[in-house]
Amino acid sequence: MILLGPPGAGKGTQAANLSAALKIPHISTGDIFRSNIKEGTPLGVLAKSYIDAGKLVPDDVTVEIVEDRIQKDDCKNGFLMDGFPRTIPQAQKFDNMLKKLNANVELVINISAPDSAIVKRMSGRRMCSCGRTYHVVNLPPKTEGICDACGSKLFIRDDDREETVLERLKTYHEQTSPLIDYYSEKGILKNVDGTKPISETTEEILKIIADLKG
């Protein structure tokens, strides 16, 4: 299953809830890049130059990471992609790699949110290296600056500065939004409103999944 949507729509937040409810791994290409940046790997150095500019990391690099990740044992019963694919070529390559594994994309949830809401959300976003995401007003941790789940110190993403957010929105509209049509044409896309309270959106997505299973 794939979570699609602009930066700040709530993909990571929903992915954390869904991953817990469905007991399938949450795979975020953004988190993979950030952990490589933190460790100073060659991949991290490369990815950082694109991420800080609000651009996408090149497709070949990104696709290879995903191909490695989805072949791990924990993906045998399904997995949740957050932030991948983000371009049409990534989606085509993803389809091909799944076919080789005898799998396919079952469901794409498109989470929408207007650009105006997104800029506000990003300025209050706080992240944990464990993958949890908070917001200073909308979803504060129990203790300020500390992750509820693992106790680590929360951080502000370098690319959540307003100038970079505007650039990321531009990148989204140019390169990622065409995926809405790509998956609609396959009949596997469902739209959800990302401006509702977090738990309502989670319930809505879980209901879509339950209906799909019949």
Ligand code: ADP
């Ligand atoms: P994405 O992964 O799509 O970039 P996030 O899940 O990181 O988005 O959410 C962006 C920010 O908005 C975070 O600070 C998060 O806590 C907050 N947020 C997520 N969903 C909602 C919502 N439905 N209403 C209000 N704030 C939200």
Ligand code: ADP
């Ligand atoms: P958000 O959901 O808030 O947009 P992510 O954590 O998903 O942020 O991604 C952060 C950055 O990592 C992106 O702006 C982009 O530079 C890079 N990135 C993440 N996923 C991909 C991808 N599938 N293809 C190319 N670049 C990516």
Ligand code: ZN
């Ligand atoms: Zn944490």
